[in-house]
Amino acid sequence: MTTTPRTALITGASSGIGKALAAEFARDGYDLVLAARSVPAMQALAEELQQRHQVSVTVIAADLATEDGAAQLHAAVKARHLTISALVNNAGYGRFGEFKDSALEPELAMMRLNMNTVVALTKYFLPDLIATRGRLLNVASTAAFQPGPYMAVYYASKAFVLSFTEAIAAELAPQGVSVTALCPGPTASGFQDAAAMQASALVRGKKLPSAEAVAAQGYRALQRGQRVYIPGALNWVMAQSVRLTPRNMVTALVRHLSRPATA
Structure with a gap:
């Protein structure tokens, strides 16, 4: 008996x-569609995964x-006649610094990627997910649970992702479609370099969990149908405590934790 292959778009x-x-x-036997701007990096990954796990991997350049x-x-x-049975909206970035000092266009581009693209891809591929009773994973952040001075637009964009995902x-x-919001805290993933966050007290000098550890936990949460998953006990406690703390106090605390380390 033949079965239709499962295909995940990431x-x-x-x-x-x-x-x-x-x-x-x-590793779980999904064929893959990889999408990002860096084609050489994806091609190298595709070759590795195809050889290691005997799955089909398609690479698509996408901005x-x-x-x-x-x-x-x-x-x-x-155009490749692929049906997507798992969609992972992971693409996103942040920018560190005071809002008054940032240029407008990069902030708007961040909003397009972090929010608009999540909605658009979910809308476009939803017929596939419904037909296959598939899975949707939206990568949010612990930033989704409170306002974030020094990264105001990024935090707000992830709050949108969390709310949209739960709804x-x-x-x-x-x-029969399983939908999960993965909400990691700071992770050793290259995100900090792209966001110019190296000077932030939130990450400077900290030992951060690896991207591999976060992904493994997030994947398990997706497969068991958990709607919101926060890796790490401390991250979970911090996210829950926001609900009982006055808003002004939360914002002041985040400002203190995220401040430039030299300030």
Whole structure:
């Protein structure tokens, strides 16, 4: 008896958590579609996973921070006659610094990637997920649980991802689609370098969990149908404590924890 192969589309798959999630899906027998801007890095990963796990891996160049990036990716997947049974919205980035000092366009591009693209790809591939009773993993952050001075737009974008994910999880449960928001804290994934966060007291001098550890925990949470998963006991406690703490106090605490380490 032949079975239809399971295929997972993973955005931001060239490095960090996205790359580690690709390995988790491949280990479990999923064929993969990897999407990001860095084609050489994805091709190297594709060769490794194909050889190690005997799965099919398709690499698609995609700039998902553009207005039509999500539509182009969807068209490229469908041109290859692929049906997606797991979608991982992982692509995203942050920017460290005071809002008054930042340029507008990079902030808007961040919003397009972190929010608009998540909604667009979910909308485009939802018919596939419903047809296959598939799985959707949106990578949010512990930043989703409170406002974030020095990364105001990033924190707000991840709050959107968390709210959106929980809402559609409730909507899609009757269709058999499992939806999970993965909310890691600071992770050794290259994110800090891209966000110019090296000077932040939140990460400077800290030993951070690896992208591989976060991905493994997130993948298990997805497979067991958990709607929100926060890796790490301390991260979980901090996220829950926000609910009982006055908002002004929360913001002041985050400002203190995230401040430039030299301030």
